[in-house]
Amino acid sequence: MDFRYTPxxxxxxxxxxxxxxxxxxxxxxxxxxxxxxxxxRAWDVRVAWERQLGEGGWIGxxxxxxxxxxxxxxxxxxIFNEEYAKAGAPGRVSFFGEGLLGPTIVALGTPxxxxxxxxxxxxxxxxxxxxxxxxxxxxxxxxxQTRAVLDGDEWVINGQKIWTTYAHHADWIFAVVRTDPxxxxxxxxxxxLVPLDQEGVEVRGIRTMVGTSEFNEVFFTDARTAKDNVxxxxxxxxxxxxxxxxxxxxxxxLSQQIAFENELNDLIVAAQKHGATDxxxxxxxxxxxxxxxxxMRYNGTRMLTAMARQGTVGPEAxxxxxxxxxxxxxxxxxxxxxxxxxxxxxxxxxxxxxxxxAFLSSRAETIYAGASxxxxxVIGERVxxxxxxxxxG
Amino acid sequence: xxxxxxxxxxxxxxxxxxxxxxxxxxxxxxRLMETTEGYDESVWKQMGxxxxxxxxxxxxxxxxxxxxxVELGIVLEEMGKVLLCAPxxxxxxxxxxxxxxxxxxxxxxxxxxxxASGETIATLAFTEPSGKWGADxxxxxxxxxGDGFTLSGEKMFVLDxxxxxxxxxxxxxxxxxxxxxxxxFTVRGDADGLTRTALExxxxxxxxxxxxxxxxxxxxxxxEGSGWDALSKTLDQAAVCLSSEMVGGxxxxxxxxxxxAKVRVQFGRPIGSxxxxxxxxxxxxxxxxxxxxxxxxxxxAAAEDNEELPVVASLAKxxxxxxxxxxxxxxxxxxxxxxxxxxxxxxLYFKRAKSSETYLGDATYHRELLAQxxxx
Numbered sequence: 001m002d003f004r005y006t007p008x009x010x011x012x013x014x015x016x017x018x019x020x021x022x023x024x025x026x027x028x029x030x031x032x033x034x035x036x037x038x039x040x041r042a043w044d045v046r047v048a049w050e051r052q053l054g055e056g057g058w059i060g061x062x063x064x065x066x067x068x069x070x071x072x073x074x075x076x077x078x079i080f081n082e083e084y085a086k087a088g089a090p091g092r093v094s095f096f097g098e099g100l101l102g103p104t105i106v107a108l109g110t111p112x113x114x115x116x117x118x119x120x121x122x123x124x125x126x127x128x129x130x131x132x133x134x135x136x137x138x139x140x141x142x143x144x145q146t147r148a149v150l151d152g153d154e155w156v157i158n159g160q161k162i163w164t165t166y167a168h169h170a171d172w173i174f175a176v177v178r179t180d181p182x183x184x185x186x187x188x189x190x191x192x193l194v195p196l197d198q199e200g201v202e203v204r205g206i207r208t209m210v211g212t213s214e215f216n217e218v219f220f221t222d223a224r225t226a227k228d229n230v231x232x233x234x235x236x237x238x239x240x241x242x243x244x245x246x247x248x249x250x251x252x253x254l255s256q257q258i259a260f261e262n263e264l265n266d267l268i269v270a271a272q273k274h275g276a277t278d279x280x281x282x283x284x285x286x287x288x289x290x291x292x293x294x295x296m297r298y299n300g301t302r303m304l305t306a307m308a309r310q311g312t313v314g315p316e317a318x319x320x321x322x323x324x325x326x327x328x329x330x331x332x333x334x335x336x337x338x339x340x341x342x343x344x345x346x347x348x349x350x351x352x353x354x355x356x357x358a359f360l361s362s363r364a365e366t367i368y369a370g371a372s373x374x375x376x377x378v379i380g381e382r383v384x385x386x387x388x389x390x391x392x393g
Numbered sequence: 394x395x396x397x398x399x400x401x402x403x404x405x406x407x408x409x410x411x412x413x414x415x416x417x418x419x420x421x422x423x424r425l426m427e428t429t430e431g432y433d434e435s436v437w438k439q440m441g442x443x444x445x446x447x448x449x450x451x452x453x454x455x456x457x458x459x460x461x462x463v464e465l466g467i468v469l470e471e472m473g474k475v476l477l478c479a480p481x482x483x484x485x486x487x488x489x490x491x492x493x494x495x496x497x498x499x500x501x502x503x504x505x506x507x508x509a510s511g512e513t514i515a516t517l518a519f520t521e522p523s524g525k526w527g528a529d530x531x532x533x534x535x536x537x538x539g540d541g542f543t544l545s546g547e548k549m550f551v552l553d554x555x556x557x558x559x560x561x562x563x564x565x566x567x568x569x570x571x572x573x574x575x576x577x578f579t580v581r582g583d584a585d586g587l588t589r590t591a592l593e594x595x596x597x598x599x600x601x602x603x604x605x606x607x608x609x610x611x612x613x614x615x616x617e618g619s620g621w622d623a624l625s626k627t628l629d630q631a632a633v634c635l636s637s638e639m640v641g642g643x644x645x646x647x648x649x650x651x652x653x654a655k656v657r658v659q660f661g662r663p664i665g666s667x668x669x670x671x672x673x674x675x676x677x678x679x680x681x682x683x684x685x686x687x688x689x690x691x692x693x694a695a696a697e698d699n700e701e702l703p704v705v706a707s708l709a710k711x712x713x714x715x716x717x718x719x720x721x722x723x724x725x726x727x728x729x730x731x732x733x734x735x736x737x738x739x740x741l742y743f744k745r746a747k748s749s750e751t752y753l754g755d756a757t758y759h760r761e762l763l764a765q766x767x768x769x
Contacts, residue, residue, distance in 0.1 A: 001402075001463055001693050005394055075394050268769060277769050280761070286769055287760035291687075291708045298686035301396040309397070319679050373668070379678055380671035384651050387666040 003301075005079070012076050016058075016083040023052055024089055033259050034091025039361070040214045043169060046093045050124035059098055060122050063106055067114055068122050074308045078301075085258035096166065097121040097128040101174050104191075104244045108232050117172075117193070131161040131175030131194075131218060132241065139374050141176070142185045142238065146220060148177040148192055153227045155179075155192060157200070157220040163368065167203045167216035170196055176241045179234055191237035193229040200224060210360045211350040245370070256324055257296050263358060264293055264331065270355070271338045285334050292327050299323065315382035322375040325365040332359035396689070398467070405464055409471045412444060417475040419738050425478040426597035426741075430556055432479040440479070441511015447485055448509025451493070456506030462630070466637035466692035473641030476598045476741055480514045480553035486634035487552065487627070488515030491561045494630075495577050495615035495623040504559065504579070514582075515559040518548040518604055519624065526628070526754040528572040528621055535564040535576065535611065542578060542613055544606040550752075554602030555591040558582045561614060562606075563624055575620025578611035585609065596748035598741060629706035632753050633695045636688040636709035639717040639749050643684055646717075646724040646742045647677045653728055664727075673723050680716040687712045704766045711759035714750040721746035 005013070028049050031042045053059050061077050063069020072080070092098075102121045105113050120126030137143040146159025157177060167173065173194050180188030196203065200223030205213030232240040268277075268286060276282045303320060335355040336343045343359075346352055352360070366372045380386045398406070416436045425431055440446045450465040451457025465485070472481060489508050492501060507513035523530050533546035544564055554560065560582060566574035580587065588605040615623065651674055654665030664670045691709035694701045721743040725732040732739040750756065 001398060001689065002395055003690070003693060009394065078394075272769075277764075283764045283769060284757065284760050287711070287764040287767075290767060291712055291760070291763065292683075294705075294708060295683045295687050295712060298396070298690045299683055301394070302682075302686050302689075305396045316682075319682055322675075323679060323683070373672070376672040376675035377668070379675035380665070380668075384674055384678060386651065386654060386671050386674060387663045389666055389668065390662065 005075075009075055009079060012072075013079045013083060016080050017087075019056055019058070020083060020087045020089060023056065024087055028052075028090055029088075031090035032088055033085065033262070039091055039357075040093075040166065040169065040212075042090070043093065046090045047124065047127075049090045050093050054123040054125075059094060059124060060102060060118075063102065063118075063122075067106055067118050069106075074304045078304065082258055085262065088262075093166075093169070094121060094124055094127065096130050096170070096174075097126070100130060100244050101128050101193075104174075104231060104240060107243060108240055110228070112228065113193075113231065120171075126172060127166065127170045129164050129167045129170035129173050129196075129216075129218075130244075131164060131173040131177075133163045134160060135162055139371055141241070142189070144176050144178055144189060146175065146177045147181070148179050148190065150179075150227065151224075154224045155194075155227065155229070157192070157194060157223040157225070159220050161218040161220075162216075163206075164203075164216045164218050165214055165368075167196065167218050168205060168213075172196060173218065174231070174244075176237050179237075183235060186238045188235055189237040189241070190234050191231045191240040192225060193231065194220075194223060194225040198223060208361075209363065210352070210357060256328075257293070257300055260293055260296070260324070260328060260331070263354070264289055266354070267331070267335055267338060270335075274338060274340070276338045276340075282338065285337070289327070289331055289334060292323075296320075296324055296327060315378050318370070318375040318378040318383070321370060322372055322379070325362070325372065328358070328365055329362040332362040335359055396686075398463075402464060402467060406467045406471060409444070409446070409468050410474075412439075413471055413475045413477060417477045419741075422476050422478055422598060422741065429591050429600075431553075431598070431600040432556070437479055437514075438511055440481070441509070445509075447481070447489075447511045448505075449485070451489060451505050451509045455501050456509040458509075461696035462633060462692045463689075463696045465634065466688060469634055469637040470641035470644075470688075473638035473745075474645045476642070476745055478598050480516070480556050480600075482599075482631075482634065482638065483516035483552035483554075483557065484508055484514055486631050487517035488557075488559065488561050490630045491517050491577060491623070491627045492614065494627050495619060497615060500579075500614060507559075513558050514553065514556050515561065516551055516553050516557040517561045517563070517627070518551045518554060519563040520550045521547060522549045524550065526758060528575065528624070529570075531563055531565055531575060533562075533564040533606070534567045535578065536567070538610075542611045544578060544580065544609045544611045546606055548604040548606070550592075551602050551604050552752075553600050554604050555589045556582075556600065556602075560587075560604070562611060563620060565620075566618065572621035574618060575624060576617050577614035577620060577623065579614050580606075580609055580611045584611075594748070596744040598745055599748055625703070628753060629703055630695055632706045632710040632759070633688070633691040633702075635749055635753060636684070636691055636713040639713040639746070640681070640684045640688045642742055642745055642749070643677075643681045643713070643717040643720045646720045646739070646746075647674070647681050649739070649742075650674055650677065650720075650724045650727045657729075670727060673727060677720045677723055680720060684713045684716040704763060707759040707763040707766060710753060711756040711763065714756045714759070717746040718750050 027045050031045055057070055060069035061072040061080055065071040098121055105117055134144050148155040148157045173196055175192050176189050177192050178188055179190040200221050202219040204217045206215045207213050208215055271277050336359050381388055445458050446468055448457035449460050453459040492504050508515055521530055521532055535542050535544050560580045562578045562580055563575055586607040586609040590603045592601045594601050654670050655663055657664050687709040691705040694705045725739045728739055731737050
């Protein structure tokens with residue numbers, strides 16, 4: 001047990017810091033971190049910044065070198081994220097490609113898929129969105145009804161996806177679709193890669209309670225994709241999609257903890273300014289938020305150490321998702337308490353400040369990527385070994 | 394950077410768990426908690442002589458094993474798991490640390506080898522009838538009397554005070570207040586003028602005493618007036634130790650809950666298949682794992698003796714107190730009626746959770762302390 005960094009790790013930190021100092025200039029300094037994974041402010045500037053990261057070799061840090069990644073250790077990824085957050089660099093736009101699809105293709109894709117799709121992610125020239133949820137398949141993802149039928153050398157896709165973050169910015173979607181309607185629920189699903197710029201695809205924004213529209217509905221009407229754009233075997237997409245979710249739960253909360261630390265510091269400063277820190281109850285709540293934020297980091301570090309040793313994140317990752325989403329929701333509530341009456345006043349066109357945005361957008365965080373209730377089921381059944389719920393009638 | 398125990402540390406955990414599993418089953422806990430002294434002398438001797446547990450983190454030059462707070466934390470976690478009834482916390486986590494923090498080299502050489510071998514039972518007497526955990530709780534004054542010092546007044550809530558051969562006492566110079574004027578003294582358990590009364594406690598697995606001093610001759614420990622910084626550090630270290638102990642108890646009640654939820658059938662199903670119970674268990678696991686992260690990190694900071702210690706000590710004490718109590722309470726709820734009986738062990742953990750939460754300041758106390766320590 002040792003929480004100090006080695007000289008090699010410190011050297012890597014210097015390299016990251018130096019690169020950020022040299023490149024984080026001009027308009028890039030004005031964007032700042034995202035308020036959440038769905039925040040799409042200043043998209044074009046962020047895309048330009050992402051391309052700089054790509055050129056510098058800072059995308060795909062943990063991917064192996066032979067596919068164009070940097071081959072970094074988990075600890076080096078932590079260091080990069082720490083320095084990135086400290087520098088206040090722009091919110092990342094390539095999460096779905098770099099964080100989810102890329103690792104899935106690295107692990108399960110064909111050589112041709114690696115060659116075709118990974119460079120676009122690494123250079124930030126192609127953007128991705130995730131087509132999992134449907135109107136009738138939310139937590140019960142196995143119930144997807146979007147159909148794909150083979151027609152010669154192409155899949156023909158019909159159906160609808162929903163809650164698709166960034167679909168209006170993306171070039172491609174990775175989607176779970178039903179390819180064998182006769183098979184049992186989880187058996188007849190395939191993991192398809194579909195280009196969005198085609199006649200058979202329509203993307204419609206959904207205005208959320210935050211007032212903005214980063215989530216979308218995606219409609220497929222005889223949309224087409226090449227026969228080879230299946231990751232894993234046909235009808236084996238459930239396994240592939242679970243692998244992707246594993247990447248999501250394993251690494252997403254890491255950089256978030258650092259962003260949360262900045263957010264809590266801002267709140268403490270605001271509380272001091274408003275005189276709220278004289279109130280013993282507010283002091284208790286701020287201290288509680290601080291304690292649980294630090295423990296979020298310790299939990300993450302413990303999990304990463306285990307991951308570095310075992311190579312994978314297990315169902316224990318559900319603990320991390322449940323923890324950070326619950327913590328952030330509570331922080332949003334505390335932000336409103338600290339601001340008091342002023343919290344009610346918004347800017348023109350429902351313009352929200354960072355605290356107001358966090359208060360509202362955090363309500364989505366305990367729902368997406370596996371709702372808290374699903375996480376508790378996963379923890380109960382797969383970590384603690386409790387019996388499963390009997391199947392419905 | 395790495396956040397895991399070494400193979401040697403895991404082996405230590407295994408050895409200690411095996412030893413305690415044999416020596417401290419529920420039947421022994423129940424036998425000992427009914428006695429006034431509350432521990433088994435032969436087990437205490439074996440802990441010292443065979444296992445070297447009392448001297449685990451005491452430096453080798455003072456007769457100990459020379460390990461750190463990380464290894465001590467592992468041992469405490471295992472002790473908390475089985476509710477070990479012994480004056481270990483008082484002797485090692487309070488008295489030995491106080492002596493290490495404040496004593497002169499000669500005093501350490503004189504006092505610590507006896508503690509390390511298990512020959513000496515010791516404790517720290519700092520709290521008084523007010524029940525305050527900070528410097529303002531210490532009202533007892535000392536007087537210089539020609540060749541030495543005398544103590545008069547009352548100490549309360551002294552862990553194993555009636556068992557201790559050696560009592561480390563904190564008292565203040567007349568006319569001082571707050572963090573000023575505090576000094577440490579040592580007194581023998583059988584000193585003239587000292588009246589010791591064992592207290593009846595709700596948590597019967599950890600014994601407390603009232604100590605009345607009437608002109609008791611005392612030896613100054615360390616320098617006169619060096620008290621507050623050393624006491625504050627001792628209490629931080631003790632809070633870290635207690636957090637480890639609480640983690641063990643919290644893990645145990647989680648295990649009890651999960652085991653029961655798998656076998657108890659109602660409505661034709663194991664109750665653990667109902668989300669109402671399953672989600673309780675999931676939340677308990679989240680808290681237990683988080684408590685471990687906090688306690689292990691704090692133990693590392695204590696081992697390093699770094700500047701983070703005051704903040705992480707309060708952090709760990711606040712979180713682990715809440716987590717242990719919540720898990721112990723849920724354990725009773727999940728067990729239903731059987732969990733409310735004297736016969737079932739659930740109440741022993743529930744009561745230990747409460748006494749541990751209170752001791753050294755509860756979660757509310759430590760959150761305020763943390764707020765001050767991080768400059769809010």
